[in-house]
Amino acid sequence: MSNVAGKGVGARLRRKEDARFLHGQGEYVPNIAMVGMQNVAFVRSSVAHGRIKSITKPAGLEDLVFTIDDLIGVKPIVANSALPGFKASSQPVLAQGKVRFVGEMIAMCVATTRAEAEDIAALVEVDIEPLPAVTQMLMARNTEGPRVHEHWSDNVFLETKTEADLTDIKATAAIKVRRRIHTARQCMAPMEGRGVVATFERRLDQLLMYSSAQMPHINRAGLSECLGIDQGRIRVVSPDVGGGFGYKALLLAEEVCLAWLAMRLQKPVRWIEDRYEQLSAGANCREHDYDITGYADTNGRLLAVDCDATVDSGAYSLYPFSACLEAAQVGSILPGPYVMEKFRCVTASACTNKPPILPYRGVARTGVCFAIELLIDAIAREAKREPYEVRLTNLVPPEKMPFWNVTKKYFDSGDYPEAVRRAVTAIDLSKWRARQQQDEPDGRRIGVGFSVYCEQAAHGTSVYYGWGIPMVPGHEQCNARLSPDGVLEVRIGAHSHGQGLETTLAQVANSILGIDTENVRVIHGDTAVTPYSTGTWGSRCMVMSGGAVGVTCKEIEKRVRNIAAKLMEVAAVDLVLADGEVRVAGTDKKMTLKEVAHVWYRQPQLLPPDVDTGGLEATLGYKPLQDTGTFSYACHAVVVAVDTELGAVEILDYVIVEDGGTLINPMVVDGQIFGGTAQGIGTALYEEMPFDLQGQPLASTLADYMLPGATEVPPVRVLHMETPSPLTFFGQKGIGEGGAIAPPAAIANAVNDALAPLGVEMLESPITSRRLLAALAKAGTVAARA
Amino acid sequence: MKTISITVNGKPAQASVEPRTNLADFVREHLHLTGTNIGCEHGVCGACTIEVDGGPARSCIAYAVACDGATVRTIEGFAADATMHALREAFSAEHALQCGYCTPGMLITARDIVLRLPDADDGRVREELAGNLCRCTGYVGIVRAIRRVLEQNKL
Ligand code: FES
Ligand code: FES
Numbered sequence: 001m002s003n004v005a006g007k008g009v010g011a012r013l014r015r016k017e018d019a020r021f022l023h024g025q026g027e028y029v030p031n032i033a034m035v036g037m038q039n040v041a042f043v044r045s046s047v048a049h050g051r052i053k054s055i056t057k058p059a060g061l062e063d064l065v066f067t068i069d070d071l072i073g074v075k076p077i078v079a080n081s082a083l084p085g086f087k088a089s090s091q092p093v094l095a096q097g098k099v100r101f102v103g104e105m106i107a108m109c110v111a112t113t114r115a116e117a118e119d120i121a122a123l124v125e126v127d128i129e130p131l132p133a134v135t136q137m138l139m140a141r142n143t144e145g146p147r148v149h150e151h152w153s154d155n156v157f158l159e160t161k162t163e164a165d166l167t168d169i170k171a172t173a174a175i176k177v178r179r180r181i182h183t184a185r186q187c188m189a190p191m192e193g194r195g196v197v198a199t200f201e202r203r204l205d206q207l208l209m210y211s212s213a214q215m216p217h218i219n220r221a222g223l224s225e226c227l228g229i230d231q232g233r234i235r236v237v238s239p240d241v242g243g244g245f246g247y248k249a250l251l252l253a254e255e256v257c258l259a260w261l262a263m264r265l266q267k268p269v270r271w272i273e274d275r276y277e278q279l280s281a282g283a284n285c286r287e288h289d290y291d292i293t294g295y296a297d298t299n300g301r302l303l304a305v306d307c308d309a310t311v312d313s314g315a316y317s318l319y320p321f322s323a324c325l326e327a328a329q330v331g332s333i334l335p336g337p338y339v340m341e342k343f344r345c346v347t348a349s350a351c352t353n354k355p356p357i358l359p360y361r362g363v364a365r366t367g368v369c370f371a372i373e374l375l376i377d378a379i380a381r382e383a384k385r386e387p388y389e390v391r392l393t394n395l396v397p398p399e400k401m402p403f404w405n406v407t408k409k410y411f412d413s414g415d416y417p418e419a420v421r422r423a424v425t426a427i428d429l430s431k432w433r434a435r436q437q438q439d440e441p442d443g444r445r446i447g448v449g450f451s452v453y454c455e456q457a458a459h460g461t462s463v464y465y466g467w468g469i470p471m472v473p474g475h476e477q478c479n480a481r482l483s484p485d486g487v488l489e490v491r492i493g494a495h496s497h498g499q500g501l502e503t504t505l506a507q508v509a510n511s512i513l514g515i516d517t518e519n520v521r522v523i524h525g526d527t528a529v530t531p532y533s534t535g536t537w538g539s540r541c542m543v544m545s546g547g548a549v550g551v552t553c554k555e556i557e558k559r560v561r562n563i564a565a566k567l568m569e570v571a572a573v574d575l576v577l578a579d580g581e582v583r584v585a586g587t588d589k590k591m592t593l594k595e596v597a598h599v600w601y602r603q604p605q606l607l608p609p610d611v612d613t614g615g616l617e618a619t620l621g622y623k624p625l626q627d628t629g630t631f632s633y634a635c636h637a638v639v640v641a642v643d644t645e646l647g648a649v650e651i652l653d654y655v656i657v658e659d660g661g662t663l664i665n666p667m668v669v670d671g672q673i674f675g676g677t678a679q680g681i682g683t684a685l686y687e688e689m690p691f692d693l694q695g696q697p698l699a700s701t702l703a704d705y706m707l708p709g710a711t712e713v714p715p716v717r718v719l720h721m722e723t724p725s726p727l728t729f730f731g732q733k734g735i736g737e738g739g740a741i742a743p744p745a746a747i748a749n750a751v752n753d754a755l756a757p758l759g760v761e762m763l764e765s766p767i768t769s770r771r772l773l774a775a776l777a778k779a780g781t782v783a784a785r786a
Numbered sequence: 787m788k789t790i791s792i793t794v795n796g797k798p799a800q801a802s803v804e805p806r807t808n809l810a811d812f813v814r815e816h817l818h819l820t821g822t823n824i825g826c827e828h829g830v831c832g833a834c835t836i837e838v839d840g841g842p843a844r845s846c847i848a849y850a851v852a853c854d855g856a857t858v859r860t861i862e863g864f865a866a867d868a869t870m871h872a873l874r875e876a877f878s879a880e881h882a883l884q885c886g887y888c889t890p891g892m893l894i895t896a897r898d899i900v901l902r903l904p905d906a907d908d909g910r911v912r913e914e915l916a917g918n919l920c921r922c923t924g925y926v927g928i929v930r931a932i933r934r935v936l937e938q939n940k941l
Binding site for chain 2: 014015017018019020021022023024025026028030031033113115189190191192240241242243244245274275497498499500667668670671674675676677678679701702703707709710711713715716739
């Protein structure tokens with residue numbers, strides 16, 4: 001019997017999923033082939049806003065081209081919110097009457113190969129009368145001028161207000177700091193794009209769809225709504241997925257189109273997104289604007305924050321997250337772990353002629369962290385204190401835990417000030433402060449920056465039902481089965497696409513059943529064989545699926561004990577499960593799990609009379625003790641060198657002090673933090689999808705849309721604090737998004753620390769050299785090179 | 787259509803291809819070697835990196851017809867390669883992959899680094915990796931894995 005100790009919760013276990021990827025055997029959607037499979041290319045809009053006057057199919061090829069007029073009975077995609085005042089949009093799966101963003105699909109072309117389908121697409125003539133495009137989110141409230149959806153009164157999906165009376169504080173606060181802060185629109189850019197293969201299975205009278213998707217059960221629900229087919233007749237399989245990050249957390253119009261086409265043609269059909277489609281039509285996150293004011297006493301102690309925030313939500317409300325989740329979240333999460341008396345916030349979800357937004361890793365938190373952390377530094381400069389000291393003054397102290405903050409968020413645990421103190425030590429702040437007193441030999445300027453965030457993860461029913469969007473997470477389920485040969489099959493409805501769940505959930509099973517992780521098969525990504533789940537989003541899997549696997553394995557354990565107790569004629573409480581065996585404590589009597597399973601399946605005459613009729617298979621649901629979410633958090637500290645002639649920013653050191661509660665697999669956790677941080681560095685310094693005033697996207701290749709490479713991302717040091725969450729199964733907290741939240745704020749604060757003597761303050765991400773040189777030139781302190 | 791002769795993973799093959807077919811599509815769609823992933827089709831991301839005549843090349847911007855007579859190795863063709871074996875071990879030990887999509891291209895570039903630059907330090911490894919994007923790992927594990935194999939080779 002193999003020694004399976006040391007493979008449970010807390011082990012740095014190598015990943016079970018690695019082998020297939022290392023050998024080029026990942027099963028991604030583009031690798032799926034079917035006999036007779038046809039390929040699809042879409043005709044997409046080249047204008048951001050316009051009225052379609054005509055669509056002419058090429059002569060002789062009419063049967064291979066489909067427009068919305070062909071898709072009879074297919075309903076548009078609608079993602080409403082129950083929040084009062086929300087304006088609904090209706091997204092036809094192929095444009096109908098109007099186009100509302102560059103890249104919106106107008107016609108679907110099918111041929112044997114993608115190249116031939118593209119040839120046909122090039123022959124489709126589309127006559128569009130351009131309309132003035134709505135591209136400025138800050139003008140969304142205007143009731144004059146063009147409207148994205150004509151029947152609306154303005155271009156706002158939703159406005160929210162968090163009211164507070166600030167009159168007294170405004171009159172008396174010693175420090176008042178107001179800033180205009182902006183984050184650029186981005187494309188999440190997983191290395192694999194989206195992709196769909198659809199076919200209709202006559203035998204089962206069922207649509208089978210392979211899609212590169214984070215939440216296959218939600219895709220199934222959405223397909224059912226649009227196509228008018230029962231969910232029971234739709235099977236969605238999300239196989240290996242080459243990165244998600246939020247980009248694959250939606251119902252795609254392409255999925256609806258391909259589903260219809262597979263049924264129409266009675267042939268398998270495939271569409272694989274190319275990078276051009278992704279960048280031009282899928283730049284769909286992070287565009288925030290903040291007009292934010294902080295009020296503090298002379299010491300920098302926060303009294304109130306007043307904020308007017310706008311998020312550019314693009315043209316449509318996407319299914320299931322809706323167009324308002326991100327902006328409305330700003331109103332509830334901006335104060336985060338900071339203690340303040342009053343908070344006032346108005347938010348707007350602006351509707352523009354740009355691609356509709358999706359929640360990208362961190363969702364609104366990356367923008368919110370950028371806004372509040374830049375504000376804290378500005379307050380520190382006014383108070384003439386070290387920015388980290390002002391953070392210590394304002395962060396919730398550990399003795400206040402659990403803590404309800406000003407927006408009534410429930411913080412379950414943690415010591416935020418300690419994370420800051422450890423980061424100050426780890427980055428060696430005093431060393432850099434001393435170095436800043438001298439001129440650098442290369443003329444660059446050194447700066448140190450900090451940022452703190454909290455990440456509400458695995459938030460459930462009590463948070464989501466109020467949004468009233470098409471998806472509300474409830475109990476997360478697991479189905480587990482101890483098979484006849486002693487292998488544990490674990491089925492979950494969430495999806496793993498890099499997060500390592502095939503390994504970490506096996507570790508959970510090991511901790512409870514003592515089974516070797518090699519003998520645990522984690523099965524996910526197939527609506528036909530897994531329990532319903534809202535899928536993978538919101539850093540929820542380790543808390544929710546981890547908890548579900550935990551409670552289900554507990555149930556299996558109980559049943560194994562009952563059977564083994566009868567067979568070995570001992571009391572169930574005297575049994576210990578370890579190393580794949582059921583042992584009688586204090587004796588050398590034992591059975592293997594396989595032997596116990598064998599009795600259930602092959603020798604039922606030996607079972608105890610009170611045996612659970614469910615056998616060695618169970619499906620149980622799980623929710624944390626309170627489902628408002630776990631709060632993981634971190635302090636990021638970074639040192640930069642800024643070249644004021646070239647506008648270049650180099651990261652000299654980067655430290656993260658992070659508290660993710662109990663770590664199920666520290667190696668996987670570190671991987672999530674490293675990867676998230678690299679994305680955050682992209683947000684901070686490189687990644688930006690500019691649109692011109694006509695709504696044209698100005699980056700269409702990875703040579704214009706800059707993703708950070710190995711030379712841009714520094715070695716990052718991660719230090720852990722582990723305050724177990726009192727709410728979850730093992731004390732774990734969700735950590736999947738955190739790395740991507742804090743870097744833009746920390747890096748901007750470091751750049752601003754470096755440039756403060758020159759009177760320059762960067763308030764917009766990404767801090768590209770163009771932006772930096774323009775700010776320096778405006779400050780007039782350094783002649784920027786042309 | 788043009789007929790080409792090409793050796794892929796040790797097996798000589800004849801194929802008739804359209805002039806516009808790139809090498810990545812050729813190995814994936816014609817030979818069903820789907821281990822080579824496509825990330826951008828414009829030569830930036832490195833996901834499609836394979837070995838052509840002994841060196842790493844981007845198969846998305848090479849035309850199959852231009853590879854007439856070439857010897858090609860894809861990720862499926864390194865089963866007996868000791869360096870690749872060591873890299874696979876190291877990638878797993880250092881958590882150098884998450885979603886796995888960049889991994890085949892990354893491994894082929896990594897193998898080239900290990901064989902060509904036995905003394906490469908972290909900085910040099912990072913420079914050499916500049917043409918292979920990974921959206922998941924932040925490169926930490928990848929750099930460590932390559933350095934681990936370089937160090938093993940010095941023993
Ligand atoms: S797919 Fe070839 S370099 Fe990106
Ligand atoms: S592991 Fe996902 S892109 Fe590298």
